Amino acid sequence: MPNGIALAAVAGILENARACGAGRLRRAVSRAVVDHRDLREFPVGAVQILSHFAQRPGQPILFVEGGNDNGDGSSQTKIYNSLFPQKETYLSLEDELLKQRLERIREIEELGYRAYGRRYDFTHTVPGILAGYGAKTAEELVPEVRVRVAGRVMQLRHMGKAGFAHLQQDGERVQIYVRKDAVGERDFKLFKMLDIGDIVGVEGCLFRTRTGELSVHAETLEFLSKTLLSMPEKWHGLEDVETRYRQRYLDLIANPEVRKVFVTRARIVSSLRRQLEERGFIEVETPMMQPLYGGAAARPFVTHHNTLDIDLYLRIAPELYLKRLVVGGLERVYEINRNFRNEGLSTQHNPEFTMLEFYQAYTDYRGLMDLSAELLARTALDATGSATVEYDGRKLDFSRLERYSMRESVAHFWEGEDRPTLEDVRDPEWLSRHSGKATAGEALTDIFERTVEHKLIQPAIIYDYPVETSPLSKSKSDDPAFVERFEIYAAGMEIGNAYTELNDPREQRRRFEMQLAMRERGDEEAHQMDEDYVRALAYAMPPTGGEGIGIDRLAMILTGSRSIRDVILFPLLRPEGPIGLADLMRGLEPR
RNA sequence: GGGCGCGUAGCUCAAUUGGCAGAGCAAGUGACUCUUAAUCACUAGGUUGAAGGUUCGAUUCCUUCCGCGCUCACCA
Numbered sequence: 001m002p003n004g005i006a007l008a009a010v011a012g013i014l015e016n017a018r019a020c021g022a023g024r025l026r027r028a029v030s031r032a033v034v035d036h037r038d039l040r041e042f043p044v045g046a047v048q049i050l051s052h053f054a055q056r057p058g059q060p061i062l063f064v065e066g067g068n069d070n071g072d073g074s075s076q077t078k079i080y081n082s083l084f085p086q087k088e089t090y091l092s093l094e095d096e097l098l099k100q101r102l103e104r105i106r107e108i109e110e111l112g113y114r115a116y117g118r119r120y121d122f123t124h125t126v127p128g129i130l131a132g133y134g135a136k137t138a139e140e141l142v143p144e145v146r147v148r149v150a151g152r153v154m155q156l157r158h159m160g161k162a163g164f165a166h167l168q169q170d171g172e173r174v175q176i177y178v179r180k181d182a183v184g185e186r187d188f189k190l191f192k193m194l195d196i197g198d199i200v201g202v203e204g205c206l207f208r209t210r211t212g213e214l215s216v217h218a219e220t221l222e223f224l225s226k227t228l229l230s231m232p233e234k235w236h237g238l239e240d241v242e243t244r245y246r247q248r249y250l251d252l253i254a255n256p257e258v259r260k261v262f263v264t265r266a267r268i269v270s271s272l273r274r275q276l277e278e279r280g281f282i283e284v285e286t287p288m289m290q291p292l293y294g295g296a297a298a299r300p301f302v303t304h305h306n307t308l309d310i311d312l313y314l315r316i317a318p319e320l321y322l323k324r325l326v327v328g329g330l331e332r333v334y335e336i337n338r339n340f341r342n343e344g345l346s347t348q349h350n351p352e353f354t355m356l357e358f359y360q361a362y363t364d365y366r367g368l369m370d371l372s373a374e375l376l377a378r379t380a381l382d383a384t385g386s387a388t389v390e391y392d393g394r395k396l397d398f399s400r401l402e403r404y405s406m407r408e409s410v411a412h413f414w415e416g417e418d419r420p421t422l423e424d425v426r427d428p429e430w431l432s433r434h435s436g437k438a439t440a441g442e443a444l445t446d447i448f449e450r451t452v453e454h455k456l457i458q459p460a461i462i463y464d465y466p467v468e469t470s471p472l473s474k475s476k477s478d479d480p481a482f483v484e485r486f487e488i489y490a491a492g493m494e495i496g497n498a499y500t501e502l503n504d505p506r507e508q509r510r511r512f513e514m515q516l517a518m519r520e521r522g523d524e525e526a527h528q529m530d531e532d533y534v535r536a537l538a539y540a541m542p543p544t545g546g547e548g549i550g551i552d553r554l555a556m557i558l559t560g561s562r563s564i565r566d567v568i569l570f571p572l573l574r575p576e577g578p579i580g581l582a583d584l585m586r587g588l589e590p591r
Numbered sequence: 592g593g594g595c596g597c598g599u600a601g602c603u604c605a606a607u608u609g610g611c612a613g614a615g616c617a618a619g620u621g622a623c624u625c626u627u628a629a630u631c632a633c634u635a636g637g638u639u640g641a642a643g644g645u646u647c648g649a650u651u652c653c654u655u656c657c658g659c660g661c662u663c664a665c666c667a
Contacts, residue, residue, distance in 0.1 A: 162624035210625045233602040233616050242659045343666045
């Protein structure tokens with residue numbers, strides 16, 4: 001290719017004039033070429049090259065003229081770049097690493113191994129080896145312990161005719177020692193070809209190295225899977241937040257603590273399941289695609305079913321379906337699954353998030369408070385090994401849930417001189433003095449949110465909410481301005497919401513109609529009329545307590561994560577655009 | 592949606608006032624049969640997120656756009 005030759009010639013000339021890598025020149029040329037101007041003035045800097053050359057007649061010419069760096073701007077380097085027509089000639093997009101790895105695959109197969117292997121029957125896992133033999137001395141390993149173990153190569157240290165590697169499995173690592181005279185010519189050739197990130201199987205005996213590390217003395221190697229891309233750096237791991245979320249698999253490989261977070265999350269969910277099962281709750285699954293949405297105040301996602309030709313909503317809550325089941329006699333039900341709310345994103349909000357909701361017939365919000373205290377204490381213990389966890393430098397004790405009524409909390413957490421008394425907090429005049437909201441209830445909620453919410457670091461229950469902000473809860477019989485509802489707070493976040501369920505179909509009809517009126521006025525978050533739900537209540541629902549616990553936020557607190565995205569494996573991000581790997585691979589495909 | 596910040600090699604990070612884009616790890620070649628962030632020598636690797644603008648000259652200054660983070664608003 002003529003232009004390629006020209007480039008080589010330029011490189012040669014510059015090599016003589018000054019030690020200058022071909023890569024550097026290529027970049028300089030490509031910069032000029034990209035501009036595609038006939039004349040481009042270039043900085044002189046310290047460049048002291050005067051070189052010019054012509055290719056063959058009629059071919060593009062690169063003319064480089066240099067001067068001294070005299071600092072007064074009088075000397076310039078000019079590149080007359082007459083038309084290198086295809087910049088691709090110079091901007092090679094080939095990925096050297098990928099090319100090398102594909103070549104590696106060929107070599108591995110030439111040796112008689114599969115680059116992408118089949119079943120490997122291991123006798124031990126890496127964590128199993130560490131747990132079983134990590135405490136044994138060299139002498140105790142003398143009756144030979146043979147193991148077959150597989151894992152991902154995370155570190156490699158070659159030393160001529162021997163070498164060490166660390167295999168990672170389930171987030172833990174064991175060292176293997178491979179020497180030529182132990183594994184033979186062919187396996188040792190394979191060992192020398194390994195890249196960090198490859199997955200291999202090793203058979204051999206356990207021993208301790210001179211420095212005392214438990215290791216597998218390899219006798220045979222099996223190749224199981226080839227990495228084509230390079231792993232994140234061994235020391236710092238993967239730190240780029242965006243890459244960590246987009247390529248969570250890399251995050252999990254490179255950052256052991258991330259794995260722990262998701263293991264803890266799994267423990268939280270299984271602990272809650274087990275505790276609810278023990279109390280006679282059964283797990284159910286209700287529709288995620290709903291013709292009518294309800295159970296919370298939020299904007300939904302809309303989708304469409306083709307055959308029925310109807311729009312459906314991704315559920316914002318399972319509440320109304322779960323209560324239908326209570327009507328049907330499933331007196332203790334729970335569901336752990338995703339809700340979808342079409343809202344902004346933040347460190348505490350992901351558009352899809354996981355909620356536990358449970359309903360228990362014949363109890364009320366007082367009963368649920370006691371149950372919540374037990375559930376949370378036990379979950380913290382099961383997930384972290386302690387009912388006390390540290391979050392953001394504060395110790396949170398889940399074994400004792402503080403309880404305040406909303407009014408008490410305002411008085412209790414007030415900062416400043418004019419701390420209100422409990423009498424003040426129920427005085428409409430005092431409330432309107434401290435909030436611009438129209439009604440006393442809304443004002444109380446407003447004041448609570450501004451002065452109390454962020455101070456609820458210790459796990460706490462706030463109970464008795466104004467009726468205005470709680471459309472689905474049953475009113476307190478002795479104070480109809482308030483409802484039997486509580487929320488659970490910890491680390492300044494709301495993590496749960498519960499109430500004595502409204503089970504009077506007449507009242508429910510009235511509240512739906514109020515919501516409908518709000519919809520008419522353009523409130524997208526107002527409830528729709530769900531007449532089937534009213535019909536269900538009309539068959540009589542037992543008095544019931546219902547509660548929702550945000551699993552993601554609970555997981556944040558119990559894992560010490562500051563962002564909800566750190567406890568969701570694949571948080572919602574904008575699509576990243578073309579990756580280009582498929583094109584690269586296609587370009588390197590042998591034909 | 593508003594405000595602030597970030598974007599440089601596969602990864603982690605430098606780059607003086609606007610003046611030749613560098614290092615470590617990873618990669619390639621060679622040496623090394625107990626290393627462990629192995630070591631030693633050499634090599635390669637860049638559209639400085641993208642597009643414009645200012646300038647003799649831009650990673651650096653300006654504008655717009657893209658992506659991410661924090662924050663406010665919205666939202667439980």
